Amino acid sequence: MTGAAEVRFRRVALIGIGLIGSSISHAIRRHGGLAETIVGSSPTASTRDKAVEIGLVDAAFADPAVAVAGADLVILCAPVGAYARIAKSIGPALSPGAILTDVGSVKAAVVADVGPYVPAGVDFIPGHPIAGTEQSGPESGFASLFDGRWCILTPTATARAEAVERLVQFWKALGSNVELMTAEHHDRVLAITSHLPHLIAFNIVNTAAHLERVTDSEVIKFSAGGFRDFTRIAASDPTMWRDVFLNNKAAVLEMLGRFTEDLFHLQRAIRYDDGEELFQLFGEAREIRRGIIMAGQDTPAPDFGRSPQTKKPPQG
């Protein structure tokens, strides 16, 4: 681990104070020496009040340009669809030598939207912590959100190497593992590991909701058979996800094409009673699950039986 001195920032500005912004604040506070001051910006008065009240920020401003003045680290934590407007507003107020980064779930569109407004002397290093819950708002954050998760950084060509290294150390201090890649590769990897799963989850929940003869109450009542787990993913913030799909269109449409092709293959195996093919495909899926547990990205504890009344079974 790197000592606090090497990554200490004078003033961190969080533009947007939802799940990720508030979790960054908690993780900075937990660490102790990462930032002298944290300021924030939100267009919503109640969010600003709450953020100050629970100590997420030392000061909150409606105008993001005021929040970034004098900051040496600026983190965009707003929905990606708002970035262009924010960048246009804060561009002239950014301090020379500052690092500008973000936490958005898409990266090529962020480079296109924000890049033109970044003044010379500011290091623009887009980022994406692969962490979250299905909850949102300034009270949903917690300090351990990034622990053991991956944060992807996609440095622009003009970002200085020492600024990139400083941001890498910052995310490590928040608890993350860090990986560097291009914005385009990020968007492809995330299209399959995150964007497509969310789209599918939203879709199946809506398909269920629109069934006429299966009432909502039956869908809900018997949801423990698998449907429940999709609704958890589908409970994620609608604004954020609208922006993700509009801003990673090409990669998402490509993955959707592959998904549909594979689904038709499965559908055909069911129609023609090809049990061998089904067994083979289901077995392969199980192997991938083992890989994820081995990689420490999930726990092997059985989880389908969860309920407020039910204790987790003991695991050997």
Place this chain on the structure above:
Amino acid sequence: MTGAAEVRFRRVALIGIGLIGSSISHAIRRHGGLAETIVGSSPTASTRDKAVEIGLVDAAFADPAVAVAGADLVILCAPVGAYARIAKSIGPALSPGAILTDVGSVKAAVVADVGPYVPAGVDFIPGHPIAGTEQSGPESGFASLFDGRWCILTPTATARAEAVERLVQFWKALGSNVELMTAEHHDRVLAITSHLPHLIAFNIVNTAAHLERVTDSEVIKFSAGGFRDFTRIAASDPTMWRDVFLNNKAAVLEMLGRFTEDLFHLQRAIRYDDGEELFQLFGEAREIRRGIIMAGQDTPAPDFGRSPQTKKPPQG
């Protein structure tokens, strides 16, 4: 609650001793007075040995016809694809007055496969506890699996009302809520709440695995963005799920058709940048999630950030 005396069975025979069979045994033992003797049957010697060793059954037999002799409650807990063969074998050995039930995830096919072998005087009452985990085998069961979950019974026309009531009380004693419906309605409800979600999960995991340029290790590494939750569902037993899809073909294909239609609608909204439609659909999905939490079928604790090292955040 009903007292133990009313539902006490002399001899319960579990045909198949995997996750559900072993959990039924644990739940019977937890209750104390539900059965005098539990016997089991499995074609696998190591499963029989393990079941006796850890006290799941008082005796285990390779031949299911031997296991059911003298039993007043026989529960088929094997993969649905094996039911016809088992029914043919045990039919002549079933005792008059016995209740024959099962725990399979499809019901119309079970009635068709098993019904012809059920002798007069035996009450055949197919059942399906909506509970499970992604794990399998005799050591995966636990007593609380059915607590607060639903068990659906689909009594055949010839089953006596008092036998149905006795089985209802048995499942309640194991911790379940119980609902009665026709086999056909069950298959439709489960097609959307369980079978389709599993098929989709298997499919997306395989789509990810087959991508050439996104390596397996990247898919696994960055799986916390949503993909991980699909792999959990896709880790379920391949044999069981093959049999489910082959035995609930009509309902699954119908739901698949609706799902694909809805997915194309979403895909079109992405292609034509219809953010309003996306926002609307995602918001509706979020409402269904709220209903599931209100109905006690899941917990509102955020779960995406889970990891062996990460503590659950405190919830207000």
